Amino acid sequence: MRFQRPRGTYDRTPDASPLWRQLRQLFDRLCVQYGYAEVDPPIFEHTELFTRAVGEATDLVSKEMYTFPDRKGRSLSLRPEATAGVVRLVLENKLLAAGGLLRLAYWGPMFRYDRPQAGRFRQFVQLGVEALGSASPAMDAEVIELFVGLLREVGLAELRVDLGSVGDACCRPAYEDTLRAFLAGVADRLCPTCQERRQANPLRVFDCKEPGCQALLGEAPRIMDQLCADCQAHRDRLEALLGARGIAFRRDRDVVRGLDYYTRTVFEVNYPALGAQSALGGGGRYDRLVEACGGPATPAVGFSGGLERLVWAIGNEKTLGRADLGVRGAYLVLLSAAAEAPAARIAARLRASIPAEVDYSGRGLKAQLKSANARGARFAILLGEEELAARAVTVKDLDSGEQKALPEENLLELIQAWSAGAPPAARP
Numbered sequence: 001m002r003f004q005r006p007r008g009t010y011d012r013t014p015d016a017s018p019l020w021r022q023l024r025q026l027f028d029r030l031c032v033q034y035g036y037a038e039v040d041p042p043i044f045e046h047t048e049l050f051t052r053a054v055g056e057a058t059d060l061v062s063k064e065m066y067t068f069p070d071r072k073g074r075s076l077s078l079r080p081e082a083t084a085g086v087v088r089l090v091l092e093n094k095l096l097a098a099g100g101l102l103r104l105a106y107w108g109p110m111f112r113y114d115r116p117q118a119g120r121f122r123q124f125v126q127l128g129v130e131a132l133g134s135a136s137p138a139m140d141a142e143v144i145e146l147f148v149g150l151l152r153e154v155g156l157a158e159l160r161v162d163l164g165s166v167g168d169a170c171c172r173p174a175y176e177d178t179l180r181a182f183l184a185g186v187a188d189r190l191c192p193t194c195q196e197r198r199q200a201n202p203l204r205v206f207d208c209k210e211p212g213c214q215a216l217l218g219e220a221p222r223i224m225d226q227l228c229a230d231c232q233a234h235r236d237r238l239e240a241l242l243g244a245r246g247i248a249f250r251r252d253r254d255v256v257r258g259l260d261y262y263t264r265t266v267f268e269v270n271y272p273a274l275g276a277q278s279a280l281g282g283g284g285r286y287d288r289l290v291e292a293c294g295g296p297a298t299p300a301v302g303f304s305g306g307l308e309r310l311v312w313a314i315g316n317e318k319t320l321g322r323a324d325l326g327v328r329g330a331y332l333v334l335l336s337a338a339a340e341a342p343a344a345r346i347a348a349r350l351r352a353s354i355p356a357e358v359d360y361s362g363r364g365l366k367a368q369l370k371s372a373n374a375r376g377a378r379f380a381i382l383l384g385e386e387e388l389a390a391r392a393v394t395v396k397d398l399d400s401g402e403q404k405a406l407p408e409e410n411l412l413e414l415i416q417a418w419s420a421g422a423p424p425a426a427r428p
């Protein structure tokens with residue numbers, strides 16, 4: 001019997017691991033530099049958290065959530081996005097009690113039951129940040145800058161930042177009325193789902209993927225044309241701040257985010273070369289969510305980015321050479337079973353400076369050297385009967401082919417000298 005992974009999932013295989021590890025390190029570094037602390041809520045939560053926070057009428061909650069009863073009959077859901085869980089975590093752990101700003105970051109799997117296609121999975125990994133406690137457009141600008149900075153550092157230059165606003169409690173009700181009036185006029189041509197959305201949650205009609213509805217909505221009024229003075233001022237200030245930071249953006253009346261909780265700023269960062277699924281990430285401001293989850297009124301803004309698409313985009317541009325993917329280490333080649341214990345001891349010493357792998361396969365010299373090259377090692381360290389008797393080792397520089405026998409205690413010194421003398425060439 002052969003098993004296959006479930007539809008819409010993928011296996012991350014070892015060849016992808018250096019790149020993923022590097023992205024993780026880069027994200028961690030940016031978070032430290034900007035002061036975002038990592039949090040890690042569980043991947044499943046009470047279903048009600050998502051219906052309340054994300055919105056019952058959203059596609060995300062009504063169609064795409066993995067929901068199941070646990071053994072006691074409680075309804076749980078795999079998280080389709082991270083913000084609801086982070087806000088729950090903040091409130092449950094009373095993190096707002098200290099006052100001031102709270103800068104948080106996360107990285108982990110999300111789950112959405114959606115039609116799989118290139119760049120769209122049912123389990124995928126998101127990284128993201130949430131900044132709670134500031135209503136200033138400067139906070140929005142920082143969050144966008146952090147994400148764009150991450151993308152630029154991995155060499156993705158051809159980005160398109162789409163920036164919009166969805167208004168707030170002041171201007172949105174009036175806009176919803178305008179939209180309802182428009183929808184009433186075209187009601188007989190809307191799909192059944194949009195018929196339902198029309199009254200209760202008219203903004204959600206913009207999520208509709210039906211071509212008929214999309215064509216009708218081209219003519220629909222947009223909230224960007226109807227913002228109140230405060231929302232306008234917020235948008236103008238954010239645009240000025242982004243301009244000052246050299247972040248080009250496109251004012252977009254059509255950025256709609258598929259979640260109910262957004263207020264004012266919404267944005268999406270696209271990498272157009274990816275085609276249909278070109279959004280690398282998106283986010284926005286959610287000034288009312290904390291309160292809606294039972295906390296004190298707290299303005300907040302955040303983004304989330306999709307790792308699979310990021311990796312895809314990097315592969316597309318081949319921006320990162322394999323040489324960038326970490327330090328190249330030593331590969332210990334064992335020519336006798338008696339070498340196992342000394343090899344472990346020598347490897348432990350080496351690891352204080354460089355990675356060291358020991359070959360316990362029991363194969364011959366040639367096969368082990370081949371593995372050393374395949375693993376991208378810089379040095380092969382040969383341990384045979386003779387070497388052991390003399391507490392000596394033979395080192396081979398796999399780049400230059402140079403080889404030298406020397407006492408074990410001088411090994412690190414030689415490796416350091418060779419490493420410093422000749423910068424490691426790019427891995428094949």
Ligand code: AMP
Nearest residue numbers: 119120121124279280281282304305306
């Ligand atoms: P969203 O909050 O839905 O805009 O998601 C943020 C980012 O996560 C998107 O811009 C994508 O990069 C990524 N993403 C969302 N859904 C999926 C999915 N089903 N598969 C892979 N990546 C996704």
